[in-house]
Amino acid sequence: MVAESPIVQIKQVSKNFDAVYAVDDISLDIYRGEFFSLLGASGCGKTTLLRILAGFEQPSSGRIFIDGQDMTDVPAYARPVNMMFQSYALFPHMNVADNIAYGLKRDGMGKAERAERVQEMMALVKIAAYAKRKPHQLSGGQRQRVALARALAKQPKILLLDEPLGALDKKLREETQFELVNLQERLKTTFIVVTHDQEEAMTMSSRIALMHAGRIEQLDTPRRIYEFPATRYAAGFIGSANLLHAHVVSQEDELVTLRSEALEREFVVHHGQPLAPNMDVSIIVRPEKIQVGPANDAPNKVEGVIKEIAYLGDVSIYHAEIAPGVRIKFTQSNVLPLAEQPLSWEQEVRLSWSPYSCGILSQ
């Protein structure tokens, strides 16, 4: 198989508004058929990057290639991409069918073929019953579907989605996530999604670019970004994480021994890259990877007192104080519905984790 060429190439793109860089020297390749997410907090530049791809913003420097062609100076109306807007931007004076047909009409598609495509699109997103309704007569979820159908009608090479599920309530959002993924798998269109919701990005994406302050903090699959965050910011943004400050004592094969002065104990962490002795690092442990109870042979163990309990239904979150001023977060699945709470406030607990379920962050 020939190495596939990327469908989108972003080459050293920057966008500044006066002295503020919304997008700061980003280079990125996105491949055909990917479900790609630009994830980040508000103001991180993800929407600006998407708008540059759509052609609504001109980059201050850098080039954009779509399917090998330089699109940097091509106006929005001539680009082979379509966008689903966060506010949906449906034309209020047109009914559902006319909204979906809008792009096809601009392309000069014949009436019969157009009607057929509109029908097809309405069936695809299950809104055929509302063809004659105006946007204001639809619910939020229905409008979202119309916006999706309208953006897909021209069969773009790339579909850009700006917070596609942002305006939906939680339950509908979860259902729609899976529908979007199924739709993308069926159509094989490249989807580029902007979202601030890490769960949404994790559920849907093949790859995630985590953005922070106009730059890409980490670019990886959802699993790798969660299990092996590259930076403290990435660790904190996706899921929750315990960070323990320590310094490197020794490294043998791929097992690193570290010492935390605050906790007055040593830890062992599996880490592939060589680390300099005495280097200051953070050990990252995800709350669900911590085990409760005696584990005498585990190399990483701490004792603590439970200070906070949050019952979420499926899991409970506990905060334990393991040294003055140092707290560690861990979760327990609630397996039995009415079991007496196994852990309560001020209870002493022993916590442990494997060297293979934690990581080291040097930055």
Add this chain to the structure above:
Amino acid sequence: MNKRLSGLIAGIPTFWLVVLFVLPLLFVLKMSLTEARLGLPPYHDLIREMEDGLITIKINFGNYVILAQDSLYLSALWGSLKIATVSTLLCILIGYPMAYAIANSPKHLQTPLLMLVILPFWTSFLIRVYAWIGILKSNGLLNNFLMWCGVIDEPLQILHTVWAVYIGDAYSYLPFFILPLYATLVKLDRGLLEAAADLGARPVMQFLTVTLPQSIPGVVAGSMLVFIPVMGEFVIPDLLGGPDVLMLGKMMWIEFFNNKDWPLASALTVVLLVALIIPFVLMQNYEQQDSKDKA
């Protein structure tokens, strides 16, 4: 809210409208059904007590018959309709680009530009119409300028023609067209233009398919604000138009002041009112249709 207070708040404008609008209107309607006479007041009362003590009510439709039969009044009605229509079209042609430009200019420029639109109101309407005489007359500013440029060899006769009335009407009522249209245009969602561009529409197509259809309510409102007052306009045709420019407002003046025929002037007023109610009802229907669509 306090019931008495809300009753008072609704009552004051109701009282105002009844005393200053409904009653005079009924009075005019009544007068249009009387007969003219020499004397004061210059009409026979509708209700008269005869010498034998009988009270008679004499309704006279003669004024309306005169209006229908004398082609002078029909051509005045036609003249008013034609001039109001042309003036409204002129306002649309001149006012739409202006409103569009203001609505699309940078935020900090919009208020000063709107001020420029409203600024002429600082000067009396009558004086501004007089000023047009100075511009349009044979040796006025416009003709002198055109002759100086060499565009024309001898002065154009604009003043005292229907063209002067069109110019005066369009000039005087332009702000009334621009302001409601601007209010509609400025509220339009810019995201929709991006959506249109994204779907392949070039700027001209974006305007034709997104901006224009959504600005129709503003165009309708602005057109009504021009059409209705121009229909009854008296000052502009009187000062700028010639003797062959026939309009209802001018006819009313002539009947009332020159011919002292108050009943006939009243009948003309009623006819004008009916002619104005028709477009107004049309607009109401349009708005109701519009809000029904939105409900």
